[in-house]
Amino acid sequence: MKRVRKAVIPAAGLGTRFLPATKAQPKEMLPLIDRPIIQYIVEEIVSSGIKDILIITSHGKRAIEDHFDRCLELEYYLEKRAKWDWLEEIRRIATMANIYYVRQQEPLGLGHAVLCAQNFVGEDPFAVVLGDDVVVSDPPCLAQMLELYEEVQAPVVAVERVALSEVSKYGIIDGEEIRSRVFAVRDLVEKPQPDRAPSRWGVAGRYVLTPRIFGILRETPPGAGGEIQLTDALRVLAKEDKLFAYAFTGRRYDAGDKLGYLKATVELALEREDLGPAFREYLRTVVEKL
Template sequence: MSNVKAQSPSSARRVRKAVLPAAGLGTRFLPATKAQPKEMLPVVDKPLIQYVAEECVASGIEHIIIVTGKGKNAIEDHFDLAPSLERFLEEKGKKDQAEMVRRISNMVRVSYTRQKEPLGLGHAVLVARDLVGDEPFAVLLGDVIIPGNRPATKQLVEVYEATGIGAIAVEQVPREKTHLYGVVDGEPKPQAPWGQRLLRIRDLVEKPKPGKAPSNLAITGRYVLPPDIFDCLARTKPGSGNEIQLTDALRILA
C-alpha cells in the first residue's frame, strides 16, 4: 500500500461509495471483446465485474457507480432484476439458481453514468463526480481481480478511515514492464498495524520507460481517494496517450 495526502484524520469520513470505470474498448482482449464488454468476460462461473462488485460489498461499500460507454449494456443487464429468468428457473425446480440470480441484483445499490468519449481513466473518474459528491470513495478497475484472504479495497479503506489519507494499492513488477503501468516513487512509512507495507508517495509517473521508472512498484487498479481529487482531475491536461490520466492528478494531490 502507498498513500497520498488528504484531510486530517479527525475529519476523515467513512468510505461508502466506489467508482468502477468500465468504459474502455478492451482492445487487448480482441476478438473476445468484439461483441461483449471485457468486464463481462467469464472467470469460472462469474463475469470479471461481479468479482469486483463482490469485493466492494466485502469492503463495506454501499453504493457502486459504474462508468460505462457505448456497447456496455450487458453490464447493466447483469446487475438488473431478472424476474422472468427467476420465474423460469423456479418452474424448472432450480431454486438455488433462481436465488443466485436474485442475489446479484440485490447485493448492492448500483448507479450508472456514461463516459461519452474515451479520454482516459482520469476522465472516467471525473465523470462520476456528481454521483460521488463531496465524500471519499474507492476506485476499482472493472477488469482487475486481486485475490487474497482480505479484500484489497477493504485494506485501503481501513488506511483511509484511520489516517484520513488516500491510499493506493501497488505491486512489484519486472522493470522491463514498467511502461505498462502507473509507477510510484515511495518511501517506507511504518505505521501500526500495516508496518513496512505502508509507503509515503513522493511521486507518480504514468507508464515510464524502464530506464526512467522511479521504482518497480506499479499501481494495481485499487484506490481510496478524498473528494479533492476531482478538482485535481479538472486541472489535469491530457498526458500519456493524449488521455487524462488519474496518475497525473494524483501527482497534484500528493
C-alpha cells in the first residue's frame, strides 16, 4: 500500500475577485492577519505528514516563491537586532517543507493545473489542496482525509454541507452516506442551479487522488467556462471505479471570496491570544454604533 507523500497546491489563478488588489500581487499572498493565505495551506499539509509540495503558479506569482525561500538580508537584520522570535519564524517558513514549482502557462482550468503536476507525482497517490481554501480543524482536514484514504485505498474528496442558495458555487456530489461522514459518490455536478442539485454536499477544496486521474484529465474536454474541470474527470472516476467523499470536521473559509476573506480575518484574529481580547473589545464598540 502506497502512502500519500506528495501534495499539489494549484495557485495559478488570476485572482479577479480581488482586483485591483491582485493586479500585481498573487491572491494567495493576501495576508490573513500576519500570514499569507497560502502559508496556512502549506502548514496544514505539513501538519498532515506531507513534506513534498508542488505549487502550480503562473506569470506574476514570483512572490510565492520568495515567501518560502530564505532571505539572508532579513535574517541578518533580525539577528543584529536580537529579534530572535521573528528570526526563528522566518527560518521556519523556509525550511518546513520541500517546495517545488511549475508554471501553468495558460489559464485552462483546475483540471489542467492538476495535469501539470504529473511529472512531480509520478505513480504515487497525492493530495490536492486549493490555494485559497483555509480550514481550521484539529486534526487537520487533510489528515482526516488521508486516514480515510488509507482505509479505502481509493480517491477521496472533502465535502461540506452548503446552503441551497450556495450550491451554484460548488461541485455538488450525488452519493450515498455509507457511514457517518463518509459517502460513496455516484456522480458530481459542477455548479448546478438549486433546483437541479443532487444534494447539498459541496466539494470543499481538498482531494486525495491516484495517478489514474491524469489519463482521465487528458481525455476530458473543456467544460464550464471553457476550462478543463477537475469535477468532470472525477465524474468519470466515480462511474468507472470508486470515489468517496468525506464530510470533514472543522471550519472552512473561502479566502478567495471577499466575504469569506473578511470572516477568516475576523475569526482568526479573535482566536489569537495576542490580539483576541483587544480586538473583541473593539468589535463591541463597532456593534454599539450600528
